[in-house]
Amino acid sequence: MAAASRTVDAVWKLESARIIAGLVRLVRDVGLAEELAQDAFVAALEQWPEAGVPDNPGAWLMAVARRRAVDRIRRSQLLARKQEQLARELEREPDREPDDVLRLMFISCHPVLPTPARVALTLRLVGGLTAAEIARAFLTTEPRITGRITEAKQTIAARRLPFELPAGAELSTRLASVLEVVYLVFNEGYSASAGEDLLRPDLCLEALRLARLLAELAPHEPEVHGLAALLEIQASRAEARTGPGGEPVPLAEQNRARWDQLLIHRGFAALLRARDLGGTPGPYVLQAAIAVCHAQARTAQDTDWAQIAGLYAALELVLPTPVVRLNRAVAVGMADGPGAGLDLVDPLTGDPALRDYHLLPAVRADLLARLDRPAEARLEFERAAALTRNAAEREFLLRRAARLTGAAVPVRTLGQAAEEFLGRADLDTATLRSYGQTLRRLRLSLGDGLALAELSAAQVAAVFATAWDDAAARTWNRHRAAVGSFGAWAGRDDLTTEIARRVAPPSSPQAFDLALLWARELPLREHTLWRLLHESGAGAAAVLALNVEDLDLDDRRARSGRGWICWRAQTARLLPRLLAGRTRGPVFLADRRPGPARTPAAAELCPETGRGRLSYERAEYLFKQATGHTLRRLRP
Amino acid sequence: MRYLMTSLATDTAPDEKLFTEMAKFVEEMSAAGILLATGGLERGGVRLTSVGDEITVTDGPFAEAKEAVGGFALVEVRSREEAIELGRRFRRIVGDGVSVIQQVYGA
Numbered sequence: 212m213a214a215a216s217r218t219v220d221a222v223w224k225l226e227s228a229r230i231i232a233g234l235v236r237l238v239r240d241v242g243l244a245e246e247l248a249q250d251a252f253v254a255a256l257e258q259w260p261e262a263g264v265p266d267n268p269g270a271w272l273m274a275v276a277r278r279r280a281v282d283r284i285r286r287s288q289l290l291a292r293k294q295e296q297l298a299r300e301l302e303r304e305p306d307r308e309p310d311d312v313l314r315l316m317f318i319s320c321h322p323v324l325p326t327p328a329r330v331a332l333t334l335r336l337v338g339g340l341t342a343a344e345i346a347r348a349f350l351t352t353e354p355r356i357t358g359r360i361t362e363a364k365q366t367i368a369a370r371r372l373p374f375e376l377p378a379g380a381e382l383s384t385r386l387a388s389v390l391e392v393v394y395l396v397f398n399e400g401y402s403a404s405a406g407e408d409l410l411r412p413d414l415c416l417e418a419l420r421l422a423r424l425l426a427e428l429a430p431h432e433p434e435v436h437g438l439a440a441l442l443e444i445q446a447s448r449a450e451a452r453t454g455p456g457g458e459p460v461p462l463a464e465q466n467r468a469r470w471d472q473l474l475i476h477r478g479f480a481a482l483l484r485a486r487d488l489g490g491t492p493g494p495y496v497l498q499a500a501i502a503v504c505h506a507q508a509r510t511a512q513d514t515d516w517a518q519i520a521g522l523y524a525a526l527e528l529v530l531p532t533p534v535v536r537l538n539r540a541v542a543v544g545m546a547d548g549p550g551a552g553l554d555l556v557d558p559l560t561g562d563p564a565l566r567d568y569h570l571l572p573a574v575r576a577d578l579l580a581r582l583d584r585p586a587e588a589r590l591e592f593e594r595a596a597a598l599t600r601n602a603a604e605r606e607f608l609l610r611r612a613a614r615l616t617g618a619a620v621p622v623r624t625l626g627q628a629a630e631e632f633l634g635r636a637d638l639d640t641a642t643l644r645s646y647g648q649t650l651r652r653l654r655l656s657l658g659d660g661l662a663l664a665e666l667s668a669a670q671v672a673a674v675f676a677t678a679w680d681d682a683a684a685r686t687w688n689r690h691r692a693a694v695g696s697f698g699a700w701a702g703r704d705d706l707t708t709e710i711a712r713r714v715a716p717p718s719s720p721q722a723f724d725l726a727l728l729w730a731r732e733l734p735l736r737e738h739t740l741w742r743l744l745h746e747s748g749a750g751a752a753a754v755l756a757l758n759v760e761d762l763d764l765d766d767r768r769a770r771s772g773r774g775w776i777c778w779r780a781q782t783a784r785l786l787p788r789l790l791a792g793r794t795r796g797p798v799f800l801a802d803r804r805p806g807p808a809r810t811p812a813a814a815e816l817c818p819e820t821g822r823g824r825l826s827y828e829r830a831e832y833l834f835k836q837a838t839g840h841t842l843r844r845l846r847p
Numbered sequence: 848m849r850y851l852m853t854s855l856a857t858d859t860a861p862d863e864k865l866f867t868e869m870a871k872f873v874e875e876m877s878a879a880g881i882l883l884a885t886g887g888l889e890r891g892g893v894r895l896t897s898v899g900d901e902i903t904v905t906d907g908p909f910a911e912a913k914e915a916v917g918g919f920a921l922v923e924v925r926s927r928e929e930a931i932e933l934g935r936r937f938r939r940i941v942g943d944g945v946s947v948i949q950q951v952y953g954a
Contacts, residue, residue, distance in 0.1 A: 221928035225879070266939060268932075416923065423880030450953075473883060473921075 215260035223252050226269040227339035230276060232311035235374050237304055238280055241318060242364040243803065245336065247283075251276035273307075283804075286821075312337065313428040314374050316421075319363075320389040321372055328363040329392050331356050337424075338417050348414050349399065365829070368802070369836060386429070390438050390495060393421045397442050401449070415446055426481065436485035437495030443478035444502040447471040457603045463511035475506045494530040497522055516546035533562045534570075541574055549581040563677050567655065569598035573608060585615040594658040625666055626659025628701050635700075649693035652678050663701060672709035684713035723844050728837075736825070737833055739785040740799055744845040746778040751842045752827055757798045758814075759790060793817065797824035849883070849923050849951040850930040852937070856890065856917030857944045868940045876922070876933065885920040914945075921951070 227248060234244035251272045265271040319332040334340045334348075342360065346353040377385040400414025422439040429435045451469040454460050482503055485496045492500070501522045508514040523539035537559055544552020556575050565571045576591035592612035596605045629650040633643060656674045657666065671694060679687050691710050698706035725745070733741070743754055753771050761769045764786060768777040778786075790798070796817035805816075805823045815824045834842050861869075876882035891907020909915075920937070924930050927950070934948050 217926070217928045218932065221926055221932045224925060225929060225932060264932075264935070413925070416925065419923075420880035424878060427878035477883070 213260070216256055218264060219252070219255045219259055222255070222264070222268040222272070224339040226272055227252075228312050228315065228337045229269065229307055230273050231336050232315035233273060233307045234276055234280065235315060235318070236308065236311055237277065239374060240803075241336070241367050243280075243283075245364070247276045247279050248272070250279050310376060310428070312424070314376055316389050316425070316428075317377060317385055318367060318372055318374060320385075320392045321367070322385070322388045323370055323372070324363050324366060326392075326395070328359045328366075329388070330395055331359045332363045333392050333421070334396065334417065335360055337421065340417070348417075362832075365832065369833070386432060386434065389425065390434060393418050393425065393442075394438060394495075396421065397445070401445060412449065415442075415449065418442060419446055426484075430484075431488065433485040433488040433490055434493045434495045436481045436488070437493060437497075437499045440478045440481035440485065440499035441495055441502055443474045443481060444499065444506050447474035447478065447506065453603070458607050459604055462505060463514075465511075467509065470506070478506065479503060491529075492525070494526060497526040497529070501526070514545070516542055520546045533559055533564045534568070537565070537568075537571060537574055540578075544574075544578050544581075549578040553578045553582065561673060561677055563680070566677050567598055569595045569604070569608075571595075572598065572658075576608075576611070580611075580615060588612075589615040590658040590660045593660050594655065597655055597659065622662040622664065624659060625657060625661045625663055626654055628663045629654055629659075629697070632697050632700055645689060646693045646696065649690045650697060652690075653694070663703070666703065666706070668705050668707070668709040671706050675710050684715035687713045723838070723840055725845075733837075735785065735789055736799060737837070739782065739789045740825075740830065741834070741842075741845055742782045742785060743776075743778050744842060745847060746782050747776045748846050749776045751830060755797075755799055755825055755827055755830060759793050759795055759798055762786070762790075762798065793819055795819075799825040799830070801825050801829065848925070848927075849921060850927070850948050851951050852920045852922065852930070852934055852946050852948045853916045854918050854937075854941070854946040855944060856888075856915045859942070861941075865940065865942075872936065872940055881922050881924060881933065883921045883923050885918070887918045888916055890915065890917075 230251070231241075231244050231248045234247050235241055238244055238247070254275050255268070255272060259265070316333065316337055319336050320329050324332065330349075331342075331345055334345050335342065340348075342356045343353050346356045349356070376382075396414055397418030400412065400416075400418060419442050422435075422442045425435050426439045447470050448462075448465060450471065451465040451467070452460055452462075478499065482496070482499045485492075485499070501519055504515055504519050504522070520539065520542040523535065523542050527535050527539055537556065540552045540555035540559070543555055553575070556571070556578060559565055559571060560575075572591040573595035576588045576595060579585075579588035579591060589612045592608050592615070596608035596612065599605050599608065633647055633650065638646070653671065653674055656677065657670055675687070675690065679690055682690075691707055691712060694710070695707045698704055728741070740754065743749075744751060747754070749771065754776065757769050757771065757776070761771070763769060764783070767779065767783050768775045796819065797815065800817050800820065800822040801824065802822075804821045816822070831842055834840065834845075838844070873882060873885060891909060894905045894907065894909065896903045896905070922930060922933055924933070930948050930950075934946055938944070938946060
């Protein structure tokens, strides 16, 4: 990237949230606002390298985007006078209002959006990151991120989510959704869930910035300051929590001189602000208070574990998740001894939510080691190592396992037996894959190092209850048969004695009642499309490809390739209303004119309105939103 | 990444307008989570010089020090370009003078 375009990029990242937020207020459409902002960004890329960066680059970008917004509204010929009035009103609107960015965050973190979409959209709209940058941070592909963002924007448009600050009781649930997204971004950066590195500092910084911004925008919300405090203090340990080889260094062993005092102080200050606001402490304030306890201890020995255990008890009341219970057990294990900790951990081993959570066996292992039960501890460390997806952490756990001596008597283990069983030559691939799945779960849950002779039917039953209790009866029985087969081969016929076979309920195909659909008030375009699909029995792609000039309204049919698409009375009633006098171009049009970056061929555009052809994906999406089914269901 | 921006002291006294604009800028940058710390520095200060085993402490002001730092800002940004852009905005507010931007390592 040339120096000039890097400058434009830097300005963009500093300004885009406010620009996009201001535009959303003006045009009330997130997709269009982002497009207009992008246009302004492109204009800057073209002009700044020659003309120089303007004195107030943010205002320059906003002015360009706003001019395009007015132009675009003026150009559209529909409802000409109303649009003219709109355009004039838009010119009078102020560039920015203080709450714009906060409103934008409430939209991009709206609970109707799936969480990954919320994360991607927030980083895109509020963080100013490109799809490529987001993809890199989350170790995924650019098209996947672009897809998530596009879909999210469509949902926002389809649901007509308002650009408003939620009020009253709704505010706290909506705010929780925003805080969750920021916390997720931070955690993804802080404890990279996959890959070689344990930290992705860019994401941490992005989350910190969002949290600090939010604290300024919503200063009366204690939880906002709680989150900011929590992130500042966690970030203060970033340097100290990995060793020279990238391996994790546990809190107790970190060199506290490497903690960033500047961030710790910012964290303290944020927590004080939260406390000053009063009220019952929420989950982020409590977690921040715990983080502050750690930050205040000059050495690990000075840690006030009793206070931390108390804070976790309070946290468990407002956030009763298995992970919080596990953390509380760790604190209790430090305050009252490993036995007390283990008493709290053991009931968690049957929790399906923690089935693949590597920290559960890691915590158990640590407590067992301190109780001087090295053989069990070692098994648990190995299990934890097998469960983690992070390479540096796996190394660390395996080293801790190796440091525990004892239990070195050679016995046949579950891991070895499973490998031999699956290595047999007399099983076909499909069977092997199916058996492999079942045994993989047993090994992950019980540990490769478990002696086969000690494997009990009760343990197997517990694994089944945790892993597959919700599964279909067929799946349950398949896993049961796999264990039976493995047991018979290994001389352990008793393994399935505590698992009952399940009976499958009779299948009931989900009914789809067309009459109910037609009874609803449907948008004209969708109604026409769906009627036409139903009456003609033609494929959706062929119907969407129709142009106005292909239609023969009198004979109720249209030319399609070499054949005809024919319809009946209902479609015939709707079509003229949909066409509204258009004579050429696609019959079914998209909602908006395509952006300048993706101008389609002329044949795909309506010559009168400039709108593009409704895409197959969009048509499927709309039907799915309305009915939960695919368009095929419309065929008679 | 963090950058430290230091600005050389000038003789011109800041007027009311500069104060308001600067306060607004500082507030905006803090709100955006970018500005971590900022402050003005006294003229002169204390100078410590070590030669061999001997450490000399001298009180300022130092007539020979033409390029005395008058203020600093510690910012957390995503790129060098972002730091430069912030520096530009700062210079536009304060008028004639010199600032230096340096990346801070180990943080």
